[in-house]
Amino acid sequence: MAAITRLIKRTPSLSCVARGISFHAPPRQDRNVQWVFLGCPGVGKGTYASRLCKFLGVPHIATGDLVRHELASDGPLASQLSEIVNQGKLVSDEIIISLLSKRLADGEAKGESGFILDGFPRTMKQAEILEGVTDIDLVVNLKLQEEALLAKCLGRRICNQCGGNFNIASISVKGENGSPGMVMAPLLPPEHCMSKLITRSDDTEAVVRERLRIYNEKSQPVEEFYRSRGKLLEFDLPGGIPESWPKLLQALNLDDYEEKQSAAA
Numbered sequence: 001m002a003a004i005t006r007l008i009k010r011t012p013s014l015s016c017v018a019r020g021i022s023f024h025a026p027p028r029q030d031r032n033v034q035w036v037f038l039g040c041p042g043v044g045k046g047t048y049a050s051r052l053c054k055f056l057g058v059p060h061i062a063t064g065d066l067v068r069h070e071l072a073s074d075g076p077l078a079s080q081l082s083e084i085v086n087q088g089k090l091v092s093d094e095i096i097i098s099l100l101s102k103r104l105a106d107g108e109a110k111g112e113s114g115f116i117l118d119g120f121p122r123t124m125k126q127a128e129i130l131e132g133v134t135d136i137d138l139v140v141n142l143k144l145q146e147e148a149l150l151a152k153c154l155g156r157r158i159c160n161q162c163g164g165n166f167n168i169a170s171i172s173v174k175g176e177n178g179s180p181g182m183v184m185a186p187l188l189p190p191e192h193c194m195s196k197l198i199t200r201s202d203d204t205e206a207v208v209r210e211r212l213r214i215y216n217e218k219s220q221p222v223e224e225f226y227r228s229r230g231k232l233l234e235f236d237l238p239g240g241i242p243e244s245w246p247k248l249l250q251a252l253n254l255d256d257y258e259e260k261q262s263a264a265a
Ligand SMILES: Nc1ncnc2c1ncn2[C@@H]1O[C@H](COP(=O)(O)OP(=O)(O)O)[C@@H](O)[C@H]1O
Pocket: 040, 041, 042, 063, 064, 065, 067, 084, 085, 088, 089, 090, 091, 092, 093, 096, 118, 119, 120, 121, 122, 123, 126, 202, 211
């Protein structure tokens, strides 16, 4: 992959009004990576995107977190959003773009550069709007068998104090038709988080199945959108974090990134 901090010429900040949706993207300037993470519910977009963000020093922007933040704030959208999220449906493009646009503008005001978007775009309309306002360098498509996705969503736990994400599921998927089997150990919380674990209200079996159905219907075309533009990196997770993280860095040509950084310093 091209250098991590690609120099891009300075152009004015971009806005777009498409079918009544207004979207403001950060200016193109000397900037960091602008990547997108795609993948089904439960695949681990949040886990790997947030690790990579720490590694690369860019903000991790997860639209699911923006939605949950809005829900928790009890603002004017809260009751409408809670109904949609708890049914496993997608929030309207208008609402999600306005939440994301605000988050990007706040980041821009703080001098943020680059991002990894997690959970956006999720519809063709969102992908087209994003494409119209900024350059996405790379789209990583994380993949896992459906059986494992369901188990991971059902095993997901969050510490309501530190916000840490854990998983109590112990997953073992048999290999089929030449594809290798896979084992994923639980990601258990430290002792002090044990009594503070909560489950997301949309992580019930019926709602997860609906989210998976909606992903296949609305978000798979987004994979094709980026594939046809040569931006899609497919990544089959080989197991849990210990197996997958080094392989992901390798696939992204980042495995010797730290060495290169210190050599260049
Ligand atoms: N880009 C988006 N478009 C529409 N709805 C979204 C989007 N991102 C998040 N949401 C809403 O927030 C919920 C939680 O999102 P997320 O945490 O990304 O969950 P998932 O585990 O399903 O990937 C989604 O089910 C959906 O209702």
